[in-house]
Amino acid sequence: MGDHSFLLQIKNVSKSFSGVTVLNGVSLDIAPGEVHGLMGENGAGKSTLMKIVCGIEQPDEGEIVFKGKPVRFAKPADALNSGISIIHQELNSILDMTVAENLFIGREILRKFGIVNKAEMNRRTRELFRMIDVEIDPNRRLSTMSVAEKQLVEIVKALSYDADVIIMDEPTSAITDQEVLKLFEIIGKIKKQGKSIIYISHKMEEIYTICDRITVLRDGQFIATEPVNRLDKARLISLMVGRELKDLYVKEKAPVGEVFLEVKNFTAKGKFTDVSFHVRKGEVLGIAGLMGAGRTELAEAIFGAAPVDGGELRVKGRTVQIRKPVDAIRLGIGFVTEDRKLLGLDLKSTVKKNMSIVSLRKFLYGKQIINFRRERNAVDGYIVKLNIKTRSRDTLVSLLSGGNQQKVVLAKWLLSEPDILILDEPTRGIDVGAKAEIYKMISGLAKEGKAIIMISSEMPELFGMSDRIIVLHEGKLTGEFQREEFDQEKIMMCATGHVQGGISSRNQAGGNQT
Amino acid sequence: MTLSWGQLRNIFFKYGIYAAFLILVVVLALTSPSFLTLQNILNVLRQSSIIGIIAIGMTFVIIKGGIDLSVGSILGFSAVVATSFAHPGEYPVIAPIIMGLLVGVACGLVNGFVIAKWNIAPFIVTLGMLTAARGMTLVYTDGKPIINLSDAYNFIGSGHFLGLPIPVIVFILVILVGVFLLNFTKFGRHVFAVGGNEKAARLSGVNIFAVKLAAYAIAGLTSGMAGILLSSRVMTGSPILGQGYELDAIAAVVIGGTSLTGGRGSMIGTVIGVLIISIMNNGLDLLNVSSYYQQIIKGAIIVLAVLLDRKSNN
Numbered sequence: 001m002g003d004h005s006f007l008l009q010i011k012n013v014s015k016s017f018s019g020v021t022v023l024n025g026v027s028l029d030i031a032p033g034e035v036h037g038l039m040g041e042n043g044a045g046k047s048t049l050m051k052i053v054c055g056i057e058q059p060d061e062g063e064i065v066f067k068g069k070p071v072r073f074a075k076p077a078d079a080l081n082s083g084i085s086i087i088h089q090e091l092n093s094i095l096d097m098t099v100a101e102n103l104f105i106g107r108e109i110l111r112k113f114g115i116v117n118k119a120e121m122n123r124r125t126r127e128l129f130r131m132i133d134v135e136i137d138p139n140r141r142l143s144t145m146s147v148a149e150k151q152l153v154e155i156v157k158a159l160s161y162d163a164d165v166i167i168m169d170e171p172t173s174a175i176t177d178q179e180v181l182k183l184f185e186i187i188g189k190i191k192k193q194g195k196s197i198i199y200i201s202h203k204m205e206e207i208y209t210i211c212d213r214i215t216v217l218r219d220g221q222f223i224a225t226e227p228v229n230r231l232d233k234a235r236l237i238s239l240m241v242g243r244e245l246k247d248l249y250v251k252e253k254a255p256v257g258e259v260f261l262e263v264k265n266f267t268a269k270g271k272f273t274d275v276s277f278h279v280r281k282g283e284v285l286g287i288a289g290l291m292g293a294g295r296t297e298l299a300e301a302i303f304g305a306a307p308v309d310g311g312e313l314r315v316k317g318r319t320v321q322i323r324k325p326v327d328a329i330r331l332g333i334g335f336v337t338e339d340r341k342l343l344g345l346d347l348k349s350t351v352k353k354n355m356s357i358v359s360l361r362k363f364l365y366g367k368q369i370i371n372f373r374r375e376r377n378a379v380d381g382y383i384v385k386l387n388i389k390t391r392s393r394d395t396l397v398s399l400l401s402g403g404n405q406q407k408v409v410l411a412k413w414l415l416s417e418p419d420i421l422i423l424d425e426p427t428r429g430i431d432v433g434a435k436a437e438i439y440k441m442i443s444g445l446a447k448e449g450k451a452i453i454m455i456s457s458e459m460p461e462l463f464g465m466s467d468r469i470i471v472l473h474e475g476k477l478t479g480e481f482q483r484e485e486f487d488q489e490k491i492m493m494c495a496t497g498h499v500q501g502g503i504s505s506r507n508q509a510g511g512n513q514t
Numbered sequence: 515m516t517l518s519w520g521q522l523r524n525i526f527f528k529y530g531i532y533a534a535f536l537i538l539v540v541v542l543a544l545t546s547p548s549f550l551t552l553q554n555i556l557n558v559l560r561q562s563s564i565i566g567i568i569a570i571g572m573t574f575v576i577i578k579g580g581i582d583l584s585v586g587s588i589l590g591f592s593a594v595v596a597t598s599f600a601h602p603g604e605y606p607v608i609a610p611i612i613m614g615l616l617v618g619v620a621c622g623l624v625n626g627f628v629i630a631k632w633n634i635a636p637f638i639v640t641l642g643m644l645t646a647a648r649g650m651t652l653v654y655t656d657g658k659p660i661i662n663l664s665d666a667y668n669f670i671g672s673g674h675f676l677g678l679p680i681p682v683i684v685f686i687l688v689i690l691v692g693v694f695l696l697n698f699t700k701f702g703r704h705v706f707a708v709g710g711n712e713k714a715a716r717l718s719g720v721n722i723f724a725v726k727l728a729a730y731a732i733a734g735l736t737s738g739m740a741g742i743l744l745s746s747r748v749m750t751g752s753p754i755l756g757q758g759y760e761l762d763a764i765a766a767v768v769i770g771g772t773s774l775t776g777g778r779g780s781m782i783g784t785v786i787g788v789l790i791i792s793i794m795n796n797g798l799d800l801l802n803v804s805s806y807y808q809q810i811i812k813g814a815i816i817v818l819a820v821l822l823d824r825k826s827n828n
Contacts, residue, residue: 303717305716305717324716325716325717325718325719326719326720326721329718329719330719335717337717342711342713342714343711343713343714343717344714344717345711345714346706346707346710346711346714346715346777347710347711348706348709348710348711348773348777348778349706349707349710349777353703353706353707356703357703357707357715357718357720358718358719360700360703361700364700367700368699368700368701369698369699369700370698370699370700370703412718
């Protein structure tokens, strides 16, 4: 039936959910030993297509041919056993179990009488991790691990199934550049063994570094499959969004004014030490650093979401005490968290209720009674302003795409009209169209006279949007750069702790790593 | 029946528990001629009122992401304290009412404080209160029922006002206040927010401690009300009053579509849940079904209701 030069063929697959067509006659061929990029905006149907390939969803129409034979996977285990493995964007690891237990879940190595052979599982776990040159304690619980580490566990798990096709859904959305390089190295090894990878990512650089061919989906339709070298970035983007996208990073000139927030000698044991910096009205301050550098922890401490052991905070020149988030909110600080599903949104609630929760006090008669009309008007205003794609304000926020969910989180904080806005990875896991809109918004907010702190692991984003960048390494400030001094190499040197750069003398006492 | 099974199923999944409620009423009206009489309707409402009032308080707690197993015991404790101030010729009738409500709120506050302050699982804390409050009830009464209550006190549970039994009037008022608090106030929004995602709520400036404390205090207050109404209705401050009521209240809330994991639910749903339980009991009584079988049916209904609710939400 199938063409034997392809390992996996997806033929005219269609799928709809409660009347909404998500995939419409999509076809895709994967050659052995190929890294195949799958691109498209959020909602283009990439994830659904992959769910069909690995048996999580069933297609309404079309067929899948694997190793020359038509297959139909009724459940994920079927796909897994045939040799198709997926690493989900949202990690599915069980946090209360150890690395080894997660790795061997459902296929535990047993002794007689069905007793789990822990020692053997631990040994095999170490062995599997050594394949990618990582030393790991198999007994560590996943709850103690960072997102990056959990992701490594998922990758190793996929490898351990000896899969012929590994689907990676945004595998680098939460890992550092160094870890990305390691991942690419691993991908290279897998490729040499004749195995194929379907690689879903929003990051152009990665796609161009490792993919052999790219398939673009848009609105559930197949748009094109091209070898990478025949597809330049501009055309790829226009294929994805269906229109020409001009400059991604919109950076408007904003007058920089007084110091809005000053952080002095901030210390929290085991997280960060003696960190001092400031951000001015109209300024976008980027915070660079590797995963685990203490950037999120610092932001949480400023916002009162985590305790500090020492240091001082000044808001507009006045020394303040922030013990809990509500204190920060009253002082005009907003905090768009990194993990929107865990910390940013109430997924059981609607767009409207999520957006108004911080600013409810503005929509009240007296102290308690909600003025629904004012709430609706304010919420609708931001749905239009931020171009949030939702059926209505009363739609469950969980039904929105990632980019639109992120806009809801932003809207929630913008509704509170903060002077100081902390953005932690504001464009993580969202598509390029939504990214461009968020960049434009950040720029506009600075112009309106807000002070913005933007934590990001994406260099192009930091470079594109920041007026100034500070760098953290292992909880210490190791560099500070003005816009005209931005230099990827120098910033990476600071982020990895090899050098302190572009920084005034006040932090030199902090510590010398080299 | 003119409806096909398929149509019936669709209606069921679309309107969930509301459809089930209507169908139950229609079926009983058709099979038992005495079901739709005014006397029987008032009877059903009065039987619903005690559990109903508790279930309204319970709804706040469950939407907040908690559970309160102690409502039955708090009811009992409130009842005996209230009745001990209700002997004829001692205090005005307002005294036992205030005492009963105070005991309820106090127990609720203790629950809420321990849960919110030390972050202990609500199941455990309220299980502790279930036992402790019943113990205090027995200590307070020395295990003997309190009898010889004033006519004024007994009137609360058995009297009528504008043709409606007083417990029914109280139930309706509690429903109105509950709907108002949950749907029209900042507090109500915060209850949903804490139940939906506590961490996100905290980062949004919600005072988690206050919300939890208030939710359990409300549950305590409604238990206190129920304690007064029930003891007055049976004209006795029996130390075993309210035993097992927590399960009926939780069942009513869950049948009404409130999620046991919090963050989702409705007050009207709870009212429907309460009515379904008591109409079913009433209907099965009218149809002469043994009370032993009734328990089996009730158990099945609870599970079916949750299944139905999940289907209608997908």
